[in-house]
Amino acid sequence: MNASNAWPLWEVFVRSRQGLSHRHVGSLHAPDAEMAIQNARDVYTRRQEGVSIWVLPASAITASSPADKDCLFEPANDKIYRHPTFYDLPDEVKNM
Amino acid sequence: MNMNERFEAYIASDAKIEPKDWMPDAYRKTLIRQISQHAHSEVVGMLPEGNWVTRAPSLLRKSILLAKVQDEAGHGLYLYSACETLGVSRDDLIADLHSGKAKYSSIFNYPATSWADMGTIGWLVDGAAIMNQVPLCKTSYGPYARAMVRVCKEESFHQRQGFQILLALCNGTEEQKAMAQESINRWWWPALMMFGPRDEDSQHTEESMRWRIKRFTNDELRQKFIDMTVPQAELLGLTIPDPDLKWNEERGHYDFGEINWEEFYHVIRGNGPCNKERIAARQQAHDEGAWVREAALAHSKKRAAQSSTHAA
Numbered sequence: 545m546n547a548s549n550a551w552p553l554w555e556v557f558v559r560s561r562q563g564l565s566h567r568h569v570g571s572l573h574a575p576d577a578e579m580a581i582q583n584a585r586d587v588y589t590r591r592q593e594g595v596s597i598w599v600l601p602a603s604a605i606t607a608s609s610p611a612d613k614d615c616l617f618e619p620a621n622d623k624i625y626r627h628p629t630f631y632d633l634p635d636e637v638k639n640m
Numbered sequence: 641m642n643m644n645e646r647f648e649a650y651i652a653s654d655a656k657i658e659p660k661d662w663m664p665d666a667y668r669k670t671l672i673r674q675i676s677q678h679a680h681s682e683v684v685g686m687l688p689e690g691n692w693v694t695r696a697p698s699l700l701r702k703s704i705l706l707a708k709v710q711d712e713a714g715h716g717l718y719l720y721s722a723c724e725t726l727g728v729s730r731d732d733l734i735a736d737l738h739s740g741k742a743k744y745s746s747i748f749n750y751p752a753t754s755w756a757d758m759g760t761i762g763w764l765v766d767g768a769a770i771m772n773q774v775p776l777c778k779t780s781y782g783p784y785a786r787a788m789v790r791v792c793k794e795e796s797f798h799q800r801q802g803f804q805i806l807l808a809l810c811n812g813t814e815e816q817k818a819m820a821q822e823s824i825n826r827w828w829w830p831a832l833m834m835f836g837p838r839d840e841d842s843q844h845t846e847e848s849m850r851w852r853i854k855r856f857t858n859d860e861l862r863q864k865f866i867d868m869t870v871p872q873a874e875l876l877g878l879t880i881p882d883p884d885l886k887w888n889e890e891r892g893h894y895d896f897g898e899i900n901w902e903e904f905y906h907v908i909r910g911n912g913p914c915n916k917e918r919i920a921a922r923q924q925a926h927d928e929g930a931w932v933r934e935a936a937l938a939h940s941k942k943r944a945a946q947s948s949t950h951a952a
Binding site: 550609610 | 660714940
């Protein structure tokens, strides 16, 4: 089988129970979305790990580049005033 | 600091490497070799057990064995996916298995000739695999570590069901107990070989330890396995086939006899009892499944074409 005949790659997300969000669990190959869900059922939920599955083509994901890590995430480092613990309040203020 | 030094420092701080991060070629190559070898072992490992699915002694044992074999398939798939994040294709990985370029665990080149072997494989072979795999949950490459967390969660059932098969045989008739003993006699030494060559003969250990791919050496894991397993054998009332096996008070470990390294290298080089049969079975399954893969792809392409015509 050459590369153009290979089944595309799908990323699999599973909701473990109602009330929680879907979480990335891994990936698999399948010819189409329907088969990807079938395969995901067998590969990732053999022990009641989920109640709902999302699959999406791996090629549809746009990821940030590791090289941009600093310029994307560093600006948050010096903004500690965004956290509640930054503010010292008198003890008389009990719960805030 | 150049890229390489930065990478070494980063790894030394126990941080994880993710697929898109820069990594030295040698790190990538080592991971591809190890993860693919691991994936192939899971897949080839289905063969000796699949052999007993139709001959399991009860419906429950058959269901359990089927579930175990299905888990091995799943483990192979988690690991192939992890390996592909390093930029290698699934087709290439499988082609390397079939051509003999990629290795898999030598243990699966031994035949499973009795029902007791299903017990021994679970207890000793999966037991040794767990010993190897638990530290891999903390390996430096993120996708590999995450796959191993899933594998380890499932592997514990494999070992316990195996021990329970042996327990049933050991509490059974004389013949059943003899069957269990005969099985241990055949599998004990190959199980010890699963940890790989001695540390001084292992060409990959030093580098893999520095890169935190491996967290313990082969000899450390082998000793740990023996120390854990001997009391379990005593519980079963089975004799481990090693006259030199003896508790060493001073070391706080069991001393054990010399492994037949000639046999180990003989099997690795492709001359074990089942090497050719295992690869032939994989190749046959791959070839005979080709039409299914092609038909599924043709079907999805046709449907995609139809829905785009409807949309227009």
